[in-house]
Every structure is written in C-alpha cells, then in structure tokens.
Amino acid sequence: MHIALMIGNRAKKTRTELTYLRYVEAFVDYFEGFLTQEERSIDSLRSMTKQQADKIQYAGSQREQNLEIENLAEVSRNYLGIQSNRDLMYKIENSGVCVVERNLGQEIDAYSTISKSGRSYIVLGTHKKSAVCRNFDIAHELGHLLMHQHQNIELLTNEEYKEIELQANRFAGAFLLPGAEFACGFATLARKSNPDYYVDLKSQYLVSIAAMGHRAYDLGLLDYQEYRYFSGRMNTLHYRKLEPLDDKIVPIRPGKLRALMEFVLKSRLTSVDHIRSLFHVRPQFLINLFGIDQHFF
Secondary structure, eight states, X not given: OOOXXXXXXXXXXXXXXXXXHHHHHHHHHHHHTTSOOOOOHHHHHHHHTHHHHHHHHTOSSHHHHHHHHHHHHHHHHHHHTOSSGGGXXXXXXXXXXXXXXXXXXXXXXXXXXXXXXXXXXEEEEOSSOOHHHHHHHHHHHHHHHHHSTTOOGGGSOHHHHHHHHXXXXXXXXXXXXXXXHHHHHHTTOSOTTOGGGGHHXXXXXXXXXXXXXXXXXXXXXSOHHHHHHHHHHHHHTTTTTOOTTTTTSOOOOOOHHHHHHHHHHHTTXXXXXXXXXXXXXXXHHHHHHHTOOTTOO
C-alpha cells in the first residue's frame, strides 16, 4: 500500500496513515463479509484503462500526453455514468472506491491508495474545505488511482512527483468539466476574463471559478493575456481565499461505509457488543476511524 504524501515530515506521516488504513481495511472487510459482494466497477475501469494510463506516462510530447489525459477522463466519466457533478460522491462510492474523511491537518487536502487486497481508497481531509474544492480533490485522486496505480510514489523525485500532480490536476479538470460541453457553456459568458461572470457556471458544475479559468486556458478558450487578467482579478477580489457560493454550497459527505455499518447492525448480523469483544475497541474508536456521527451507535 503506497501513499502519496509530499510534506515536510513525510516518512512519519506516511507511517501514521498506513496504520490508519490498515484499521479501516480490517473493519471494511469485516462488515462487507456479511454481504455478497459484486465486482467493483472501479477495478474494471482501472483494468480497462491501463493501456491509456501507460500511454500518458510514455507520451512523446506534452500535447500528446494532454490528449491522452483528456481521453482517459472522458472514458472514465462515461463509464462511471456521471451526468452531473452533483452525483460525483455517490458514483465514486458506488464504483467500489472506499471514501473516508479524516483530519489530515492543513498541509494535506486528500490522498489515495490501493490496498494489497486491491481495494481503492480516497481519504479526504476535513480542514475547512469548500464543496467545490472537495469535488476537485475527489477527481484528482481518481486520476491518481487510474494513472499512477503501478508507481511507487515514495521513490519519485520531487520533479517526478510534481509531474504526476500536474497530470492528476489535468485529469480532474477534464473529468469535471468535459471539453465540448464546458466550451458551450463558456461561450455564453459576457466577459470571459472576469471571474464574477463565472458564478452561474460554478453553480452548474460545482467546480471552483479558479479551476474553470484554468480549464478554459487549457482548452484555448482564454488566451495568455486573458488568463493573466483573469488571474489578476482573482487576486484583487481575494477569491483565492473565498469565492462566491463557497459558503452556500454544502459539501457532500461520504456515506456508503456508514450505510453499510448501519444495515449490518440493524439487520442484527452482528452487534456493537460483539464488535467490541472481537476487536477490543470501543464504539468511539469506530466513530473516529470513519468520521461518523457521535450518536451513530
């Protein structure tokens, strides 16, 4: 199980997160063991797109790599059946990715990994993240799961790590803002280099204005001078810290693991007392582990 954590004290933090995920994996195995499990569609998607992921890593030029990432994002979005970004969390969880929340501090937004058993995980930080930033984090980590599943990130140089982060960012933009569709909506903007005119698109796509501006530049919908003006306005308006609608759109929390535990307990397939006896833990441990409501048990 390899985790991408590029922070100051990386080794210590990585060990902590590996320990955390081993506990999560043990309890997910336990609760899923009461049910008949269907094939995880994320596994099929990873297998189906492996050749595309390889092409991205060995592309002969930046343009070729970008085209491959765009193609991978389109294939992935269609395969997962995402028609609106409002369904993003549900569709990702329904594909078999275990999405959990955890206090990761201020330096880490999220991370992803694939366990030895082959289960995919996305761990989302809880530190004051807006709904739109959370969506980008999910798409970014999905990009890592698809494009970098066979890389040992701990062995990469800083430059190599920056490269795969750029790839994941490009994937997230293409995944959340499909090129042709986004271009049609973007064409209706009265002033394309003014961030204030992006608010309606933000409410439609649930993607930050900053990410939409960057996506428009990637697609050639904004030229260099227009994007410079856009970025300058973002700074002047202090939108780097708080954008319009950030305090209005409620972040979607992961719910599949919570629903799984609730079903197993309500069906009396196990009990809190049995779990406590079997694993030698108190209910509060599971509450902290999965970030569930204090009154869940």
